[in-house]
Amino acid sequence: MEFVHQLHATGDTIAAIATPPGEGAVAIIRLSGKDALSIAEKVLSEKIKSYPSHTAHLGKMKTLEGEIIDEVLIIAMHSPRSYTGEDIVEIQCHGGTLLAKRALTAVLSAGARPAAAGEFTLRAFLNGKLDLAQAEAVQNLICAKNELALKAANDHLEGALSKRVKNFQISLTDLGAVLEAWVDFPEEGLEFMSFEELLLSLEKIEAQMQKLLSTFEEGKMMHEGFSLCLIGTPNVGKSSLMNLLLGKERAIVTDIPGTTRDFLEEDFQFADLHFRLIDTAGLRESSEEIEQEGIRRSKIAMERADLILLVLDASRDLNSEESALLQGLYQHKMLIVWNKIDLIPHSPLPHLENLPQCYVSAKEGLGIEELKNALRRLIWKKGAPSKEELVIASLRHKKALEDALLNVRRVASGLKEKISPEYLTIDLKKALSDLGTIIGTNVTEDILSAIFSKFCVGK
Numbered sequence: 001m002e003f004v005h006q007l008h009a010t011g012d013t014i015a016a017i018a019t020p021p022g023e024g025a026v027a028i029i030r031l032s033g034k035d036a037l038s039i040a041e042k043v044l045s046e047k048i049k050s051y052p053s054h055t056a057h058l059g060k061m062k063t064l065e066g067e068i069i070d071e072v073l074i075i076a077m078h079s080p081r082s083y084t085g086e087d088i089v090e091i092q093c094h095g096g097t098l099l100a101k102r103a104l105t106a107v108l109s110a111g112a113r114p115a116a117a118g119e120f121t122l123r124a125f126l127n128g129k130l131d132l133a134q135a136e137a138v139q140n141l142i143c144a145k146n147e148l149a150l151k152a153a154n155d156h157l158e159g160a161l162s163k164r165v166k167n168f169q170i171s172l173t174d175l176g177a178v179l180e181a182w183v184d185f186p187e188e189g190l191e192f193m194s195f196e197e198l199l200l201s202l203e204k205i206e207a208q209m210q211k212l213l214s215t216f217e218e219g220k221m222m223h224e225g226f227s228l229c230l231i232g233t234p235n236v237g238k239s240s241l242m243n244l245l246l247g248k249e250r251a252i253v254t255d256i257p258g259t260t261r262d263f264l265e266e267d268f269q270f271a272d273l274h275f276r277l278i279d280t281a282g283l284r285e286s287s288e289e290i291e292q293e294g295i296r297r298s299k300i301a302m303e304r305a306d307l308i309l310l311v312l313d314a315s316r317d318l319n320s321e322e323s324a325l326l327q328g329l330y331q332h333k334m335l336i337v338w339n340k341i342d343l344i345p346h347s348p349l350p351h352l353e354n355l356p357q358c359y360v361s362a363k364e365g366l367g368i369e370e371l372k373n374a375l376r377r378l379i380w381k382k383g384a385p386s387k388e389e390l391v392i393a394s395l396r397h398k399k400a401l402e403d404a405l406l407n408v409r410r411v412a413s414g415l416k417e418k419i420s421p422e423y424l425t426i427d428l429k430k431a432l433s434d435l436g437t438i439i440g441t442n443v444t445e446d447i448l449s450a451i452f453s454k455f456c457v458g459k
Helices: 036-042 097-109 119-126 132-143 147-157 160-184 195-213 216-224 238-246 289-304 320-326 368-379 395-416 421-439 445-452
Strands: 014-017 024-032 055-062 068-077 088-095 226-231 264-270 273-279 307-313 334-339 357-359
Touching (some): 014 097, 024 119, 036 068, 055 097, 068 097, 088 097, 119 132, 119 445, 132 421, 147 216, 160 195, 160 421, 195 395, 216 273, 226 238, 226 289, 238 368, 307 320, 307 368, 395 421
Parallel strands (some): 226 307, 334 357
Antiparallel strands (some): 024 088, 055 068, 068 088, 264 273
16 A cells, blocks of 8 residues: 555644754754644743744753753744744754653643654645745755755745746736637627737747756756766776775775675765766676676666766777677767776877767876766756756656646647637646646645655654
């Protein structure tokens, strides 16, 4: 049975630890709901109901039996001027794991219910503090792995995507009004807008929607990052190159062929992007069972990777395994990295036609910037996105835009084919409904369930 995130009623008061698990300077216990102030007062030494909203106060936190838990800082935020739109109390205690759990237990014992994943943000959406696109941006902001992803999430949280979608809806609604006028007053001969003007306006909206839709691949790269798979035959220097890119000794480097038996994975960042670097077992014919398994896994990693770095030894000719790799299925996502150029300082560097390539010495640390520039060119084939450009990264947003665009194109096509306006208004209303799912004006409980179940507890 598939897990379905339960959308709890908003009448009760919820509580959760709003800071990451582990030891730290501060842990925050967050309460939200109509009884948040009353419940908090049961475990605090301060009568916080009398305090002005959004002011901080020092007090003691205790169990219902009166045992002191910690000295805490208390901030009460009164409805509707809060994140959720409800009364919120945040209790800041010292950041020990056990201490935070004791503080939460005390609040739950006083009458609060444990918050579900994302339930604070869900309440913010249901209470009109955020639309659905902004609510999703909260999670993207938390999970951003690079500056580009952070900027894109901030844009969405500030309402840039919502504003763009609403502008589409306003324009389509205006055109729909003209179509309905043609249906309602066919004999009047009212010239609200000429046929040519209506079609031109529709095509302009279509182009704007297509432009936003076309940013999906860039947005996906920003948010999810790239997987880079290092492949090659034994002893070409894959592990040395991995260590050079990471700036640390992550992989074991020896002259013994087949040192890497399983693939190693590590995260790193450059060019404003997040990468998952995978060092694989050297590809060769082997009768050794463990090495065979490592090679099998290497081939799976190649298939799944976004980009492949094929490492070749610049000091020798290609062998049969390397020639086979160059003729394989993955040339469209392959960058050739000629390693060991320090061994041929006076000889012409090798070159392969029609394939992107660069030259490095992992041992001497040469060519790393050239490698990074080659990766940039391969990733941003159309140029890196402008920081001012609005992008989408959600598959849900992509699907909604595709559906809306399909219906807009049906209307444009119908106009050209002289189809009756009453049928075209049906497609136009569908487009408006599709766009509405992005900002949450007409979404089902299943959609909300799928979105907020991905949030962390406490957000």
